[in-house]
Amino acid sequence: MNWATAFALTCAVELPIVAWIAPTNLRRRAAWDSLAANLLTHPLAWYLFASGEMPWLALEAGVAAVEAAAYALVTKMPIKRAVSASLVANSVTAAMSFLA
Numbered sequence: 360m361n362w363a364t365a366f367a368l369t370c371a372v373e374l375p376i377v378a379w380i381a382p383t384n385l386r387r388r389a390a391w392d393s394l395a396a397n398l399l400t401h402p403l404a405w406y407l408f409a410s411g412e413m414p415w416l417a418l419e420a421g422v423a424a425v426e427a428a429a430y431a432l433v434t435k436m437p438i439k440r441a442v443s444a445s446l447v448a449n450s451v452t453a454a455m456s457f458l459a
Contacts, residue, residue: 362405370397372455373448380444381436389434389444396429423449 374393381389400422407413413421423445430441 362402365405366397366401368455369401369452370394372452373397376448376451377430377444380440380447381430381434382440385434385436389430389436392429392434393426393444393448395433396426399429400425419449419453 370393374390374397377393378386378390404418404422408415408418426449427442427445430436430444431438434441436444
């Protein structure tokens, strides 16, 4: 699978999950911020994994941490929701990576 396809699938899965977990009044903002967070994390994670510079699990943990921080700081989600949104969204897409 190429990067563009993987990115599109990641966004198609993660944006609705993050929006669903966000408080009702932040759902639209959370979806846009999820797109921005993925634009930041996905290319770098893809490169680092493909180059063998970081183990997959370390990359996933780093991506989840950065995205949780974005949801808490930028979207202004409560920290528990921000962490939950990031963990659920990234867990689903991480599990999907074993199907490809």
